[in-house]
Amino acid sequence: MAVRSASTGSDRLQADVLVIGGGPAGAWAAFSAAQAGAKVVLADKGYFGTSGATAPSNTGTWCVPPGEGRAHVVERRWQRTGGLAEPRWMTRCVDRAYESLLRLVEWGYPFPTDDTGQLYIANLRGPDYMRFMRRQVQKAGVVILDHHPVLELLSDGEAVTGAAGIVRATGADWTIDAGAVVLATGGVAFFERILGGTGLTGDGYLMAVEAGASLSGMEFTGKYSLAPMNSSLNKGLPFRWASFFGPDGRPLLDRDGHPLQNGIGAAEKDVARALIRGPVLARLDLADEALQDWLLKGQPNCFLPYQRAGIDPFRDLFEVTLKAEGTVRGSGGIRLATDDCGVGVPGLYAAGDAATRELMAGASSGGGAINASWAIASGWWSGHGAAQHARRRCAAAAFRHQSKPLGRAGLRPSAAARPVDQAAVVEAVRSEVIPLDRNYFRNGPHLDAALARLDGVWDEVSGHLVGEGRDRLRAREVAAVTASARWSVAAAAARGESRGMHRRTDRPETDPASARRLIVDGLDVVAVRPEAEAVIAGERAS
Structure with missing residues (x-):
């Protein structure tokens, strides 16, 4: 599977499906793709099984057994989503997650028991769960690359065809040619010090937008937790x-x-x-x-x-x-265009916190049970979808050498490369998206001023920041956090009402006419638009 280049010392690998990220969504995506017959590589920024927000946590799931009561549970939860979630997706998620929880029982996962001695399958203890999933993914034949952060996606002009990154231990380059890619990179914590949040820097958002994808729900970053x-x-x-x-x-x-x-x-x-x-x-x-x-x-x-x-x-x-907590317990992320978590760019899929959770949580937080079940379900769908796409693309495998890298900010600046004070960039970004009086409580003038300041920061980052060797990872993380902050503030400025986690002191009421998701596009120029009605087979597709 691996071919080492004599001239560069870099590794070039081939796979049907590349999964980027080692949280629960990445684990389920890798397993699902392997089950569908694909040759799968999973590349994790950290050590698969210990990185991400789930590994250090004790989490419940949205565990609802089949039966007449399921529709009532979905409807009751939908009432809390500000009208932005979709019951069809919510029901699909409950179905898929429950089946996968039963699969964990079959595999022998050590669920706790309740007072009657019955297995309590709604509970997943993060360290045990992720260690267990690593073993299952290994058994499925997935090649695991620990401490192999991805820096950018590759494209042949028609579809995403792989990714490139570095080995943290040596700084060496690696490339994977793949029939399809699943982004399971988690959300963005804006460098806030929270459990499992160190590596959650919005990398997947940046890579997806560079490839032509859109985002949704980025205004819903107002979830905070007492500590x-x-x-x-x-x-x-x-x-x-x-x-x-x-x-x-x-x-x-x-x-x-x-x-x-x-x-x-x-x-x-x-x-x-x-x-x-x-x-x-x-x-x-x-x-x-x-x-x-x-x-x-x-x-x-x-x-x-x-x-x-x-x-x-x-x-x-x-x-x-x-x-x-940014989008870790917020609901924003990469917009989904298909039922198998395709993002509207051929060959590219998203799962877990990398994908928008508006379909599940709307304007509320999906933190905990909802996000945990979403990671399972979206991981499964995206892995299966990626495997099918790779199978369709196999005839074009000989042309993958024509793929080109898509990474820009932090790798290929748009103007002259020069030293950029990354610590000052991080401080400037955090000053707009962390303070309670700017992000928990918002108002129009403050949002407009924040967006103008972030635009200036982005100009500096995209125009001049570039990393060398191992430092490329930090440069890309800084670029991704900066971009994510701009998308979040731009969406917040465009939503002229209060809804769920989006609290505007100047517009405290919820406007029934604004019960539509906001789509965010663009890198250097950010555009926000209301989601248009899209009907596929009689149902909303997004």
């Missing part, structure tokens, strides 16, 4: 039982004058407003002893920061913050 200060934790469940206090230890009050409690409910906005004013302290004093025991056993990673700091969170006051 103890100075930690990477972004699992906010315990704060359902929290009370909140000012720095003087006095209880904070909500807008109705009641004690501020339950920070993951409706009171989250009050917590955000208080944090904008100054430090906020919390205590999990609404949890009784039985609940405390349940929390400690069921969410152990949530309490490690407290233990390390010598804090008893049920009795001691501790400072908190709201951690921005």
Whole structure:
């Protein structure tokens, strides 16, 4: 499968399907493609099984058994999506995810048991789950390339035909000629310090747009999670039982004058407003002893920061913050054009957080159960679709040597290459998409000013930034985060209402006429347009 070039020392490999990314979506995509008879390579920026947002987490799934109640569950969830999700996709996801959870049972995955001794298949413990999936993918014959980040896609002018990247250990180049590519690269965390977020820099978004794909839902990046200060934790469940206090230890009050409690409910906005004013302290004093025991056993990673700091969170006051989660728990990503997760560019597919989750979550967050099931289902569909496309393209394999690289910013600047202060770029980008008073609460003038500033940053990055050797990876990550911020702010500026995670203080009402998804296109010039009605076989296709 591998051919080493004598002149460059680089590796050139061939595959039917290349899967980029090693989270659950990538795992299921690789397995699905292999099951469909394809020769599959999976390339991960980190170590497949440990990288990404799922590996360090304990996550549930949207696990709904077949039956009459399933339609009711889907409808009830749809009511929370701001009218932007599609019940057909939601039902498909539930179906596919449930079948795959049963497959995990058949494989022997160690699901926990409930009080009656029955397997509780809705729960997946991240480290166990991803280690288990790595073994299954290996058994399926997939070639795994750990620590092989992808820098750019390849195209022959008609279809995506592979990708190129580097080996982190040596900086050596590698290229994979493939019949189809699945982007399972995760979302973008904008360099925020959250669990599993280090490598989530929007790489897939940048590569997809360079290939001609569009994005959708990028305005929905206003998902934040409460966390103890100075930690990477972004699992906010315990704060359902929290009370909140000012720095003087006095209880904070909500807008109705009641004690501020339950920070993951409706009171989250009050917590955000208080944090904008100054430090906020919390205590999990609404949890009784039985609940405390349940929390400690069921969410152990949530309490490690407290233990390390010598804090008893049920009795001691501790400072908190709201951690921005970008599209990791937002719903934006690469727009899907087909039922098998094709993105409208021949040979290119997207899955998991790399793809938009508007179809599932709309304007709300799919974080946790919805995203976990979406990763399974979209991974399966994209892998199968990619395998079928590769099979159709096999007759053209002899012409793949004519493929050209598509990467631009960070690799091939549009103007003269010169040193760019990447740390300053990151700081400038984060200043627009992380602060609560700019991204949690938004308004038109601030969004317009932010977009103008980000356009200037992008001009510097796209025009001049270039990396050498291993530094190419960081340059591409900086370029991808910058591009993702522009797309997010541009979409937010175009949505002239409040809906779900998109909260505009100047336009607080939801406009029924705006219940349409916003499509984002372009690199140097960003364009935002409402999604047009597209009917295929009597149903919306997107």
